[in-house]
Amino acid sequence: MIQPRTKFRGNLTRNLLPQLLRQHDGKMTRELLLHPGDHGLGMTHESMQADATTTAVCGYCSTGCGLRLHLRDDEAVGLTPETSYPVNLGMACPKGWEALRVLDSEDRATDPMIRTSDGKFAPVSWDHALRLFTTRMKGIQRQHGPDSVAFLSTGQIACEEMAFLGALAKFGMGIKHGDGNTRQCMATAATAYKEAFGFDSPPFTYDDFEQSDCMVFIGANPCIGHxxxxxxxxxxxxxxxxxxxxxxCTETAMAATQHLQIRPKSDLALLYAITNHLIACECVDRKFIDKHTEGFEKLSEHVSRFTPDAVAPMTGISADAIRQTAETIGRRKAVSLWWTMGVNQSYEGTRTAQAIINIALITGNIGRPGTGANSITGQCNAMGSRLWSNTTNLFGHHDFKDSADREKVATSLGIDADLIPTEPSWSYDGIMDGIRRGDIRGLWVIATNPAHSWIHQSEARNLLDRLDFLVVQDMYHTTETARHADLILPAAGWGEKSGTFINSERRYGVLKKVRRAPGKALADFHIFRALAAYWGVEDMFAEWTDPEAVFRIMQRASEDQPCDMTGIDGYEQIDRCGGIQWPWTEADAEGDFQPEQQRRLFADGRFYHHDGRARLIVDDLTPMPEAPDEDFPTLLMTGRGTVSQWHTQTRTNKSPVLRKLYPNEAYIEINPEDAAAIAVENGDQVRAQSRRGSLLATAMVTPTVKPGHAFMPMHYEATNQLTLSHFDPHSRQPSYKDCAVRIERA
Known part of the structure; x- marks a missing residue:
C-alpha cells in the first residue's frame, strides 16, 4: 500500500473556480483569468516542507505507473518510480522519468492567442478569448444549425475533465457531434468487448503477465510500446x-518461443485456422462453452473451411506451425492472449479482436489467473474516455438511444433529460466527412493533434483549413494542429492539475497538481468551467466545483453499471490503495472492506448480456482495400518506433534526454533484398510515395521486415502523408497498417 508522507486535505484545486469566476453585482469578474500567477498553486493542503514527497500516476501511456514526486517549496523538482505501486513495482520507462522535464519547454502555450489578419498569432486576455469562443461558436450554430459545431477530444486528460467536456458540449452547448482520438487506437477493442461480453470490459489484471504459462501477443510489441x-x-x-x-520481427518477437511472421492483414484467417485446429484436436472446454457461451455451432461451421493447410498459403505460415501454435494454446493451463494496435488499426480489426476473444472463450481461458482475451490500451486515459467522455457512449457507458439510460444520467447530473441527445455522435471520420460536406463549420480540438495523427494527413489538413472557426486547446502552441487554429487556449499539463486516470486493467489512479502551470495556462477543467459561465450555463454545472466533486457525480452515474465505482471513498482511498480497479460497489465496500489490488472479471463465468452468456462472433474475410501492385509494389506498415517516442511527439520531443534515444529524422525499414534492388544501403535517403503523397526518409535496411514490406514509425510528422483513408466498418477505427507505396533512392 502507498503511504504518502504528506497527506492532502481535500482536492488540490478545490474552490479554485469560485476564485476564477467570482460573482460581482451579477456579472462575472475574472481575477484569476487575468492574473493567474498571483494565486499560487491553488493547493488546499498542509504546508509542505522541503523534500516532502507525494505519489501520483504517470500521464503517458495506459500502463498507469505509480510515481513518487519529490517536492521542494510545494513544487515537484524530481520523481522516482513508486516501489509499492502494484502496476510498475518500482520500475519506470524513459518517458516516465522525463515526465516533469517536458513541462518546462519553451513552446508551452502560456497565453490565449488569436490569429490576426496577417496570419500570425497575437496574445489576448482570457476574457477576450472566451468571449470570442462563445460569440463565434454560437454564431455558427445560429447560421448553420446546432449540429454545425463539433469537438474532437482525447485520451490524455483526466476522467473528470472528459466528463465535464462531454457534458458541457452535449448538454450545455447543444453540440451533438464529438469524438475522441481514442477512436484511432481503442475503438476496435471497445466494440469487440461490447459485442462479445455485453460491455466494454477488459477482463484482466497485470498480475496475469506473471501467472500465465502461455502468452500470445497479436499485433502487439510491448517490449517497445509498453x-x-x-x-x-x-x-x-x-x-x-x-x-x-x-x-x-519486433523486439517482442525476438524473445518469442514461436514467432508467426504472417503476411500483413492475414491475422483473421490465421486465428480462424487456430480455432479450427483447437476444435479438431479436441482442445476446447466443452463444459465452459455449453454453460457460458452462445454461438459455438455457428463458429464451428464457419471455421471448418479454415484448415491449417488451406490457410498456410494465405498467411505465409506453414500448416505445421499453425497446428503447433493451436496445440500449445490448447494444452497449456493458463493462456492469456494480448493485442493492441496491430489488431485494432485494421479494416477488419473488430472481427480479428473477436477471433481472439473466441479462442479464450472456447478454451475456458478467462476469469482465472494468467488467462484472458486482453486488449492493451494506448493512451494514459483511453479507458476513461471510453467510459466518461460522452462520445461513443452516453455518460458512464450508457446508451443515448435508451430513454431509461437518458433519464438515469439526467438524474445523476441534475439536468433535464430533454437536454440529452437521443442519438449518438458521428464518429471521428464522420466528423471529418461533415467538414468536407460543409455540415461542420466550427471545430473545438482538445489535447489532440489530428493534423499529424489523422489518416491521409494532407487531406486532413485541408479539411481543417476549410473550417469557419477552429479552436485548439493544448499545452503547446506549436503542434501541427495549432498551426491551423483561429484561437489557441493554453492548457495545463500532467502534474499541473488533478483528477483520475483509468489504465488498461481498469484501475483508477490519482493525478495530482504539484506544479504551477506557466503563464496564464489553466487546467482543462477550469477552462471548461469558465466556458460554461461565458456560454450562460453555469447554473447547470453549479455542483461541478472541482474534480473530486465531479468524481462523486460520476460515481452516481456508475451505479448498477458493470463499471460501478460507488464503493470508492474518494481520491485519498485510491491513492492509499495503489489504485482501485472497477467495479468497486457500495456492497463490495461494506464493513470498510478494502479492494484487492489484482481483480479479474468473469471468474463466475457470467457475462454482461441479459442471459449471462458471452457471444462467439465470426465473419467473412475482407480483401485488402489497397494491395501492392506494379506501380506501388511495397506494402507499408506503421506503428510504434522506440520506447522513448510517444504518439505525435508533442511531449517526448521536448526532452533532450529522450531525443537522444531515438532517430530524430524519419526512417523507413526495408528488407535487404528490396534495398539491393533499388541500390540503397543502410543510411541512404529514400523517397517513399503512395497515391496520396510522398516523403523523404532514411533507409534502415533490416531483415526484421520481409521482402515486399516496409515499416515507418507513426511518430514522425510525415508518416501519415502516405496512409490510406479506410476504416473498420464496425468500430470506424482507421486502418493505419496497410497501404501500397513505391520506394526509390532519393
Whole structure:
C-alpha cells in the first residue's frame, strides 16, 4: 500500500473556480483569468516542507505507473518510480522519468492567442478569448444549425475533465457531434468487448503477465510500446511459452518461443485456422462453452473451411506451425492472449479482436489467473474516455438511444433529460466527412493533434483549413494542429492539475497538481468551467466545483453499471490503495472492506448480456482495400518506433534526454533484398510515395521486415502523408497498417 508522507486535505484545486469566476453585482469578474500567477498553486493542503514527497500516476501511456514526486517549496523538482505501486513495482520507462522535464519547454502555450489578419498569432486576455469562443461558436450554430459545431477530444486528460467536456458540449452547448482520438487506437477493442461480453470490459489484471504459462501477443510489441508490461512478463516464473503473431520481427518477437511472421492483414484467417485446429484436436472446454457461451455451432461451421493447410498459403505460415501454435494454446493451463494496435488499426480489426476473444472463450481461458482475451490500451486515459467522455457512449457507458439510460444520467447530473441527445455522435471520420460536406463549420480540438495523427494527413489538413472557426486547446502552441487554429487556449499539463486516470486493467489512479502551470495556462477543467459561465450555463454545472466533486457525480452515474465505482471513498482511498480497479460497489465496500489490488472479471463465468452468456462472433474475410501492385509494389506498415517516442511527439520531443534515444529524422525499414534492388544501403535517403503523397526518409535496411514490406514509425510528422483513408466498418477505427507505396533512392 502507498503511504504518502504528506497527506492532502481535500482536492488540490478545490474552490479554485469560485476564485476564477467570482460573482460581482451579477456579472462575472475574472481575477484569476487575468492574473493567474498571483494565486499560487491553488493547493488546499498542509504546508509542505522541503523534500516532502507525494505519489501520483504517470500521464503517458495506459500502463498507469505509480510515481513518487519529490517536492521542494510545494513544487515537484524530481520523481522516482513508486516501489509499492502494484502496476510498475518500482520500475519506470524513459518517458516516465522525463515526465516533469517536458513541462518546462519553451513552446508551452502560456497565453490565449488569436490569429490576426496577417496570419500570425497575437496574445489576448482570457476574457477576450472566451468571449470570442462563445460569440463565434454560437454564431455558427445560429447560421448553420446546432449540429454545425463539433469537438474532437482525447485520451490524455483526466476522467473528470472528459466528463465535464462531454457534458458541457452535449448538454450545455447543444453540440451533438464529438469524438475522441481514442477512436484511432481503442475503438476496435471497445466494440469487440461490447459485442462479445455485453460491455466494454477488459477482463484482466497485470498480475496475469506473471501467472500465465502461455502468452500470445497479436499485433502487439510491448517490449517497445509498453515496456513496464514487458518487465512484468520477464518476472514470470512459469517458463511461459511466448507466441508472437506479427508481420515484423519486433523486439517482442525476438524473445518469442514461436514467432508467426504472417503476411500483413492475414491475422483473421490465421486465428480462424487456430480455432479450427483447437476444435479438431479436441482442445476446447466443452463444459465452459455449453454453460457460458452462445454461438459455438455457428463458429464451428464457419471455421471448418479454415484448415491449417488451406490457410498456410494465405498467411505465409506453414500448416505445421499453425497446428503447433493451436496445440500449445490448447494444452497449456493458463493462456492469456494480448493485442493492441496491430489488431485494432485494421479494416477488419473488430472481427480479428473477436477471433481472439473466441479462442479464450472456447478454451475456458478467462476469469482465472494468467488467462484472458486482453486488449492493451494506448493512451494514459483511453479507458476513461471510453467510459466518461460522452462520445461513443452516453455518460458512464450508457446508451443515448435508451430513454431509461437518458433519464438515469439526467438524474445523476441534475439536468433535464430533454437536454440529452437521443442519438449518438458521428464518429471521428464522420466528423471529418461533415467538414468536407460543409455540415461542420466550427471545430473545438482538445489535447489532440489530428493534423499529424489523422489518416491521409494532407487531406486532413485541408479539411481543417476549410473550417469557419477552429479552436485548439493544448499545452503547446506549436503542434501541427495549432498551426491551423483561429484561437489557441493554453492548457495545463500532467502534474499541473488533478483528477483520475483509468489504465488498461481498469484501475483508477490519482493525478495530482504539484506544479504551477506557466503563464496564464489553466487546467482543462477550469477552462471548461469558465466556458460554461461565458456560454450562460453555469447554473447547470453549479455542483461541478472541482474534480473530486465531479468524481462523486460520476460515481452516481456508475451505479448498477458493470463499471460501478460507488464503493470508492474518494481520491485519498485510491491513492492509499495503489489504485482501485472497477467495479468497486457500495456492497463490495461494506464493513470498510478494502479492494484487492489484482481483480479479474468473469471468474463466475457470467457475462454482461441479459442471459449471462458471452457471444462467439465470426465473419467473412475482407480483401485488402489497397494491395501492392506494379506501380506501388511495397506494402507499408506503421506503428510504434522506440520506447522513448510517444504518439505525435508533442511531449517526448521536448526532452533532450529522450531525443537522444531515438532517430530524430524519419526512417523507413526495408528488407535487404528490396534495398539491393533499388541500390540503397543502410543510411541512404529514400523517397517513399503512395497515391496520396510522398516523403523523404532514411533507409534502415533490416531483415526484421520481409521482402515486399516496409515499416515507418507513426511518430514522425510525415508518416501519415502516405496512409490510406479506410476504416473498420464496425468500430470506424482507421486502418493505419496497410497501404501500397513505391520506394526509390532519393
Amino acid at each position: 515496456p513496464i508490461m514487458w518487465e512484468r512478463v520477464l518476472r514470470n516464473h512459469h517458463a511461459p511459452e511466448i507466441i508472437v503473431i506479427d508481420p515484423r
